[in-house]
Amino acid sequence: MAHVHALTLYPIKGCAGVAVDRAELTPAGPAGDRLFAVVGVDGSTQWQGELPRLALVRGRVLREGAELELSAPGAGELVLTVVTGGATRPVAVEKWPDTGIDQGDEAAAWLSEVVGKPVRLVREPDRAARAAAGTDPTAVHVLSLSSADDLNARIAERGGNPVALERFRPNVVVSGWPEPCTEDRAERMAVGGAELGFGELAVRCAVTLVDQDEGVRAGPEPLRTLATYRRGPDGVVFGLKAAVLRPGTIAVGDDVTITGWR
Template sequence: MARVAELRYYPVKGCAGVSVERAELTRAGLAHDRAFMVVDEGGVFRSQRRDPLLATVRPVVEDDGRLLRLAAGVEPVVVRVDSDGPRREVRLFGAPFLGIDQGEEAADWLSEVLGAHSRLVRVPPEHDRVTDGLTPGTSGYADSCAVHLLSRSTLDGFNALSGAPALSADRFRPNLVVDGWPEPHTEDLARRIAVGGAELGYAKLAIRCAVTMVDQSSGAKVGPEPLRTLARYRRAAAGGVAFGSKFAVLRSGSLRIGDELVVADWGPSEL
């Protein structure tokens, strides 16, 4: 029997995740997931690909999303969230979106931590992004789809093959970690999943990038794993290496650790 083993959301894109026992799953993913994004002076998003120190920023959402606390190696800052201010154009993988700037204090704090001019923006209420894949959906500032799902058997299978010190799930930044599927990569085959009153629809494989080579505690680049091992056995036909799968939210609901996952529809692997 497959069950939810971990739930994690990432309030600020590229920054540390928050592990929870329960969470609301909205059409855009777990509540507050990737609701904020760090951008450079031109409005282009910052990522651990170029700015691995983002991993050291620990965000905490407070007062039902009205406050955002940011902590790192300097004095923490508490941001009073502006959800109705002027919009500015931002760019995510070259695509234009809008963001609400969160002010000078947040910008100065992030610029000090990252050592580069930075600003913090929030997804505006009218954000209507359409994500791609077999099942279309929406998300905040996530790379693509609303939910990234990874099974423990998939992670265990990788660790058995790599011959390197075992990696934990946080290196891959999933939203849901599932226990109970005995075969690795079962998530690649699940097309429709019911869990905790919610429903997920398979969108696509999760193609991995250099972010997986960043230690999520220190913000240091410590590759070549996992990409070196994944390149041996998880090359995707469309390019890159795949690990875990992305899902759109078909029906919102409440999730908690221990919830059972019921797969209503299966399909072939796209690998």
Template sequence: MGITVHELTYYPVKGCAGTSVETSRVVGTGLEHDRVFMVVDAVDGSFRSQRAMPAMAAVRPAVRDGGRELRLDADGAGELVLEVDPAGKRIPVSLFGTPVGDAVDQGEAAADWFSEVLGAPSRLVRVRDGFDRAGWGETPGRAAFADAHALLVVSLASLDGLNARIEEAGGTGVPMNRFRPNIVLDGCGAPHDEDLMRRISAGDVELAHSVRAMRCAVPMVDQATGLRAGPEPVRTLAAYRREPVYDNKVSFGLKAAVLREGVLSVGDAVEAEWYANGAPDPGRPAS
């Protein structure tokens, strides 16, 4: 048995819960509907993240009617159903301190709902038509409101290898959702095989290696409760997955760019072109 697609997940609102699907269209910025919405500070337009607000993990968005409607739900906050505004008022927004242009504000009801849930004045925005943001790395690709790349690819073998180390040290393994991948692969022969994939073909889609994924504090957040539950898995990753050229951050997973759009489904066979001597480091993004 070869490598197959085990799971597909998109995250409609950056930092909030994902939606797992059996089939997805893959567009230039990743899985359809992935991170097309973002919560921002109501004053300066900077993005909100689980890094500072882990409660975002417990917000459950659902895209409806082909993206024309968005349902938001969180324990204790009730449900809000929004008619998506693709062309309304625009406000400037930023990611990691870098302006990324204007995004479409989704109105007062969404702003009030997120402000209450997160305990800080917030607004919900959507990517505007024509939004085109470059990634970086060996194959930069394009991204919507993802950190910098279209897709995050992780293998079950990598998670199994990590959890074996955690459990050997007396800890409890973590679920895959701690890493918030878009594509989970089954059938890889060894942990971190995805690091060595130069090209990936599956379904109608072709992907390319951008960078290895550097991890922050988000994997220490319980994605069901929105509470920090560290120090694992970052503590164990730090023992064997540090990347000296990235200020000793830890890596887990592959960030990939979309070379060919199409349809991707769970169960699709995966064909990979492999690096002969390990994946090269693509260097830092241009500042």
């Protein structure tokens, strides 16, 4: 029997994850996941491939979304009152409506100091509206322990060092599937009180080369080894991006049952 081994939310897109015991899945993904983003002064999304120090920034949503705590090694903590209305600024953030709610100069100054570049922190304008608009086919990222273990065994055979699961930034980690990459073949699966459906295989980029603890690029693994057996027409693929077919609460330890195969 397969189970939910771990759950992780990423309150700030491109930054460190926060482990949780349970999560509410909505049609737009886990509640609070990637609700904020770091953008350049031109509104472009900042990502770890160019700014690996983003991996050091951790955001925690407090007081049911009223506050956001920012922290990073050596930079201390900053607690912000979340701005949910008012003026927006043009941004280019995937799945957002080309605008974001700026979270103020104090947040911008703190983040800019940590990552070493002028940036702004913005919030998605209306997550509820996006959730109501329809199912996002790539709302939840699923990866299995067997897939990660198989990859690290292959890396070791090539003389490399294993890579941490965190480099792949999954929301749901599944244990108990004996066959690596079982998630590739899952058309539908029941997870706790929710149901997920196949969206697409996750195409991997330079973010996987970033050491998530140090905030530095440390390649060439895992992309070098993944390219030997996981190369698809769109690039190297590893893990599943899934749609939320039935919203609900999931928790660590919940059963994961595949109800339909591709």
